[in-house]
Amino acid sequence: GRVLRSSGSPEAARPFFERAVALAQAAGEDQFAVDARHMVALVEPDPARRVSLMLDDLDFAAASADPDARKWRGTLWNNIGMAFHEMGDLDDALEAFETAAGFWEEDDPKRVLVAHWMVAWTLRLQGRLAEALATQEVLERAHQDAGTPGAYVQEELGELHLALAIGPDAEDHRRLARGHFARAHALLQEDLAGDPDRLARMKRLADGGEDN
Numbered sequence: 001g002r003v004l005r006s007s008g009s010p011e012a013a014r015p016f017f018e019r020a021v022a023l024a025q026a027a028g029e030d031q032f033a034v035d036a037r038h039m040v041a042l043v044e045p046d047p048a049r050r051v052s053l054m055l056d057d058l059d060f061a062a063a064s065a066d067p068d069a070r071k072w073r074g075t076l077w078n079n080i081g082m083a084f085h086e087m088g089d090l091d092d093a094l095e096a097f098e099t100a101a102g103f104w105e106e107d108d109p110k111r112v113l114v115a116h117w118m119v120a121w122t123l124r125l126q127g128r129l130a131e132a133l134a135t136q137e138v139l140e141r142a143h144q145d146a147g148t149p150g151a152y153v154q155e156e157l158g159e160l161h162l163a164l165a166i167g168p169d170a171e172d173h174r175r176l177a178r179g180h181f182a183r184a185h186a187l188l189q190e191d192l193a194g195d196p197d198r199l200a201r202m203k204r205l206a207d208g209g210e211d212n
Contacts, residue, residue: 001013001014001016001017001020001039002039004016005039005042005043010042010043010045011043013039013043014040014043017036017039017040017043018036018040020032020035020036020039021033021036021037021040024036030060030061030064030065030066030068030069031066031068031069031072033060033069034057034060034061034064034069034072034076035072037053037056037057037060038054038057038072038075038076038079040053041053041054041057041079042079047083047084047086047087048083048087050079050083051080051083051084054076054079054080054083055080057072057076058073058076058077061073061076070107071107071108073100073103073107074100074101074103074104074107074108074111074115075100077096077097077099077100077103078096078097078100078114078115078118080096081093081094081096081097081100081118081122084096085122090122090125090126091126093122094119094122094123094126097115097118097119097122098119100115100118101115101116101118101119113139113142113143113150116135116138116139117136117139117152117153117156119135120132120135120136120139120156121156123135124156124159124160124163129160129163129164132156132160133157133160133161133164136153136156136157136160137157139153140153140154140157149187151183151184151187151188151191152184152188154180154181154183154184154187155180155181155184155188155202157176157177157180158177158178158180158181158184158202158205158206159177161173161174161176161177161180162174162177162205162211165177174208177205178205178206178207178208179206181202181203181205181206182206184202185199185202185203185206188202
């Protein structure tokens with residue numbers, strides 16, 4: 001199922017995921033059942049239906065006695081947030097990402113930085129630039145302390161300073177944006193190899209060009 005989905009055939013993948021759900025639940029393997037159930041939801045093309053399926057998956061995970069099944073709650077809420085984004089519902093997306101952050105803090109601390117990035121990303125798209133900037137700056141320091149690159153944090157900081165480049169402090173924000181985009185461009189060559197337009201935009205903005 002995963003091979004088919006990754007190869008661009010989600011509908012062909014669906015029966016394999018559904019079979020995995022049936023097998024895992026029959027065996028009492030809730031951890032694997034939640035995994036397979038969330039894959040069934042991910043191949044659903046309608047984001048509203050996807051949210052409904054993931055809410056059912058959350059009920060299943062919450063009711064399980066298996067702690068590894070319950071640890072899926074953060075991932076499920078994150079996926080719900082992405083579905084709301086797809087629908088253009090940023091308010092519900094933000095609430096879902098904040099809920100995901102709470103579960104990941106409890107169940108999977110390694111993913112907390114990702115959860116807070118998702119929150120800050122949504123805040124930027126809502127136009128709440130000061131809040132988004134404060135969160136991304138905290139994440140930048142956390143990555144520095146951990147010795148991790150934080151490439152997507154650099155990209156978001158670039159976007160935020162670009163959006164803030166108005167008024168008397170505009171040139172300071174443009175300068176900061178150029179630095180963040182340059183670092184993001186250098187760090188994301190491999191991750192974004194399949195998205196040359198995004199990389200080209202980063203390079204243009206890092207060099208002081210205009211956003212198109």
